[in-house]
Amino acid sequence: MKIKTKTLVTLSIFTAIALVLSYVEALLPPIWSAVPGIKIGLPNIIIVFVLYRFSLKHAVAVSLVRILLNSLLFGNAVTLMYSLAGALLSLAVMALLKRIDRFSMVGVSVLGGVFHNLGQILVAMLVLETAEIGYYMIILGITGTVAGVLVGLLGSLVLKYTAKVKF
Amino acid sequence: MSKFTKETAPQKRRRNDILLILGVIAALVLFAAIYFTTQKQGEYAVVLKNGEEIGSYPLSQNLTVPIKDGDKITNTLVIRDGEAYMESALCPDQICVKHKAVSKENETIVCLPSKIVVKITGAGDKGSPDTVV
Numbered sequence: 001m002k003i004k005t006k007t008l009v010t011l012s013i014f015t016a017i018a019l020v021l022s023y024v025e026a027l028l029p030p031i032w033s034a035v036p037g038i039k040i041g042l043p044n045i046i047i048v049f050v051l052y053r054f055s056l057k058h059a060v061a062v063s064l065v066r067i068l069l070n071s072l073l074f075g076n077a078v079t080l081m082y083s084l085a086g087a088l089l090s091l092a093v094m095a096l097l098k099r100i101d102r103f104s105m106v107g108v109s110v111l112g113g114v115f116h117n118l119g120q121i122l123v124a125m126l127v128l129e130t131a132e133i134g135y136y137m138i139i140l141g142i143t144g145t146v147a148g149v150l151v152g153l154l155g156s157l158v159l160k161y162t163a164k165v166k167f
Numbered sequence: 168m169s170k171f172t173k174e175t176a177p178q179k180r181r182r183n184d185i186l187l188i189l190g191v192i193a194a195l196v197l198f199a200a201i202y203f204t205t206q207k208q209g210e211y212a213v214v215l216k217n218g219e220e221i222g223s224y225p226l227s228q229n230l231t232v233p234i235k236d237g238d239k240i241t242n243t244l245v246i247r248d249g250e251a252y253m254e255s256a257l258c259p260d261q262i263c264v265k266h267k268a269v270s271k272e273n274e275t276i277v278c279l280p281s282k283i284v285v286k287i288t289g290a291g292d293k294g295s296p297d298t299v300v
Binding site for chain 1: 177179180181183184187188191192194195198199202
């Protein structure tokens, strides 16, 4: 992928912001410790924004670098696997929904949030070799929807206020 | 203005968003309904006394099972329409009798005074490998 220096720098900055957001989120106390995986997904604000303002390829690049750095700095190989599965499935679904062009960023982000959790649960099922955790999807589907609404609203704001900025 | 700020029919998009969210919730409710009605449906009611199995009865049949302590019938377990419930008990508190009917895997009815536990198990626990749950 041929990329302009300016775009490269801009995307690097967004990657850094996303990385900081994942660190900030890790500092917050767990929302419900009985069910791991419930979070807003603050870095996804950046990912959705890049998907809208740049393209799917750029969003995938930012997401992959963010996850790799986050796992190296704060996580381990297991978190890397969960993060990758969630992020890639989520991005694929969001890109598809954005292409259909019938929904606002909130709708796109909601489905992204739900599929983010679905991807992680599928990995958990493979890792733990059990289908018993399928009921997690009911809880995480609801929290993913709420998180998706928040991310979509915040992402729309970022998009709105940077509309006149030339990246 | 760049193309990114141009919103084609925002009201329509918002309406579609709401429909999408409702769709997601409907899918989750459907998933939950399927999950709780099919996946964990038990196959057997196992009766334990002092932690030891004294009997196992398939939920697929309608049965009335007297549970004895020596010659005395302490509890009466009834299996009807795939559910098991305690019809009567000699104990004064009647907690097990008031307990709702059980049919899902790992659900239990406990009768503490007579040390009886009725536990629902799946087909796998009875060692029948060909049964699909």
